[in-house]
Amino acid sequence: MSYPSERKLIVPVCTIPAEISPQALPLGAASIVAAINQSFAEKPLAPETVVEARLISIPPEFHRAQDEQAQTLANLLLKLHPAALCFSLFVWNRTVLAQVAAIIQGKASEIPLIAGGPEVTAGAADKDPFHYLVCGEGDESVPNLLRQLLQKETAVAGASKTDSDLPPRKIFSPRANQENLPSPYLTGTLNPAEYQNGALWELARGCPFKCAYCYESKGEKTVAYFPLERIRQELDFFAKQKVSQIFVLDPTYNAKKERAVEILKLIRQKAPNAFFHFECRAELLNPELVAAFSRISCSLQIGLQSARPEVLKLVARSINRKEFAGKIALLNKAGIIFGFDLIYGLPGDNLVGFKESIDYAISLYPNSLEIFRLSVLPGTTLFDQKQSLGLVAPETPPYLVESTPQFSAKDLDKAEELARATSYFYSRGRAVSWFHSLLKPLRCSPSVFFTRFTEFLQAENIRIPAIQDECSHHEVEQVQLKFIQNQYGSPKLKSLLPAAIDLIKLNGAFSRAYADGEKTTLSLTFHPDDLLSPYSQDVAFFCQHAKKTKLHIVVQPGKKGAEWRQVKKV
Numbered sequence: 001m002s003y004p005s006e007r008k009l010i011v012p013v014c015t016i017p018a019e020i021s022p023q024a025l026p027l028g029a030a031s032i033v034a035a036i037n038q039s040f041a042e043k044p045l046a047p048e049t050v051v052e053a054r055l056i057s058i059p060p061e062f063h064r065a066q067d068e069q070a071q072t073l074a075n076l077l078l079k080l081h082p083a084a085l086c087f088s089l090f091v092w093n094r095t096v097l098a099q100v101a102a103i104i105q106g107k108a109s110e111i112p113l114i115a116g117g118p119e120v121t122a123g124a125a126d127k128d129p130f131h132y133l134v135c136g137e138g139d140e141s142v143p144n145l146l147r148q149l150l151q152k153e154t155a156v157a158g159a160s161k162t163d164s165d166l167p168p169r170k171i172f173s174p175r176a177n178q179e180n181l182p183s184p185y186l187t188g189t190l191n192p193a194e195y196q197n198g199a200l201w202e203l204a205r206g207c208p209f210k211c212a213y214c215y216e217s218k219g220e221k222t223v224a225y226f227p228l229e230r231i232r233q234e235l236d237f238f239a240k241q242k243v244s245q246i247f248v249l250d251p252t253y254n255a256k257k258e259r260a261v262e263i264l265k266l267i268r269q270k271a272p273n274a275f276f277h278f279e280c281r282a283e284l285l286n287p288e289l290v291a292a293f294s295r296i297s298c299s300l301q302i303g304l305q306s307a308r309p310e311v312l313k314l315v316a317r318s319i320n321r322k323e324f325a326g327k328i329a330l331l332n333k334a335g336i337i338f339g340f341d342l343i344y345g346l347p348g349d350n351l352v353g354f355k356e357s358i359d360y361a362i363s364l365y366p367n368s369l370e371i372f373r374l375s376v377l378p379g380t381t382l383f384d385q386k387q388s389l390g391l392v393a394p395e396t397p398p399y400l401v402e403s404t405p406q407f408s409a410k411d412l413d414k415a416e417e418l419a420r421a422t423s424y425f426y427s428r429g430r431a432v433s434w435f436h437s438l439l440k441p442l443r444c445s446p447s448v449f450f451t452r453f454t455e456f457l458q459a460e461n462i463r464i465p466a467i468q469d470e471c472s473h474h475e476v477e478q479v480q481l482k483f484i485q486n487q488y489g490s491p492k493l494k495s496l497l498p499a500a501i502d503l504i505k506l507n508g509a510f511s512r513a514y515a516d517g518e519k520t521t522l523s524l525t526f527h528p529d530d531l532l533s534p535y536s537q538d539v540a541f542f543c544q545h546a547k548k549t550k551l552h553i554v555v556q557p558g559k560k561g562a563e564w565r566q567v568k569k570v
Helices: 027-042 066-079 094-107 141-153 228-240 257-270 287-294 309-313 321-334 351-363 409-428 435-442 446-460 473-487 497-516 539-545
Strands: 008-015 050-057 085-088 113-116 132-135 170-172 198-202 245-249 275-280 298-305 337-344 368-373 520-526 548-556 563-569
Touching (some): 027 085, 027 141, 027 198, 066 094, 132 141, 228 257, 287 321, 337 351, 351 409, 351 446, 368 409, 409 446, 446 473, 497 548
Parallel strands (some): 085 113, 113 132, 132 170, 275 298
Antiparallel strands (some): 520 548, 548 563
């Protein structure tokens, strides 16, 4: 294929995100687009020839057949008359994008098809119908590959081309130089307004830890940090664009404490109105860092994974429960929002151990729990050890473990039900402020409580939506109230029910005012100031001593996040 010298050569970079949210913004693909455009702007392919990369990010269509999705996307890409095509492959999109590539190869075999991303680096896409596979960071290697391919395509007509002239199918990329990489935000490749006014913000690549279930277990052995000057400029950009929430991409943000504190100071100075989400290691927290976090609007996500040291040891992690709890106490004392990640199906774990981990996690008062079934990902140490550890998992996405010697398929299904119920009631239900108070009179552990909730959902035929956005907090709260009424049905507990209901409704209204800017009208049996006092942490004591004061109130956004005012005294 040859092109006139004045022709613009279009190179779409295509991906499908996991969901429609700022957290799933296509940052990897956008970074490749920015890198391609910078490379060819600095060194044009030929006089009067323009190479233009374009980001093609297609929203996931969960209720549409994959064949139809693939055909539609292939047709869209072909209409662009691309000089080459790049694909960003992840666990959730590899199969459909491979199908897109096969369709395009059948219709326009002359178009070079290039794939990169975690699935390629892991070796999972080796048999997929792409011409070139770029393993590792593609910011420098993809523009270099395109330059080789497009130079050959624009060569003098009639020049012969042999296989020896072509680059190898599999290209292993060295780590890119962060100092030279263009920002997908500062170059205009990504507009946060198109992603619910949110952003993914990449501060570093690599991780100092090598957890066996993670891609980083066999990746680069060092962490590469983006320069502070770029970070300052991106913060200015986020502030100017009034970006409301920013998810920080740094697997262990607090690995380098001095840098972490310095960036938190920059955030406070330049983007005080945005809310930031960080991933941190609990054992690396200290008072100075916690104080710095407390001065900005943020939440921390902490990878607990399991509370059992013998389980964590098998995946190259460790835990000292007492030390871990002490670090988390710093966050609670500072009033910082935080959540834990838990994984069920880890080697050496079982259903009893998973419940133990839930109990330990809840005892530390996290605002949320993110709970996942183990994925035995290609390219990880755990994948290599799969046979010796007796892990049964498919070699196709999403690679979810099906059984282990200690965790039967039946027990994994029970764990999945328990995980979904826990996430729904506790995390989606924003229950942290009242959960322990209402749990105490029931005299059971959190895992027993959530097991009962699972049984309740089944008995009441209540379906938990798989996607969080499909249910509002109001809807979850109604289910919470119904279940608490069920659990407090005995004569001994029935007298505590009015206070329990008030606690759920009042705290729920405050969370919606603070997080969603929503106004709620409530009828309460007890005074709000009493319900919000430390005495409500013991419901039985509270009901014995608190005076009933029936009120109609409105809870609404206020100067301190949320406030209440009386409407009418009953």
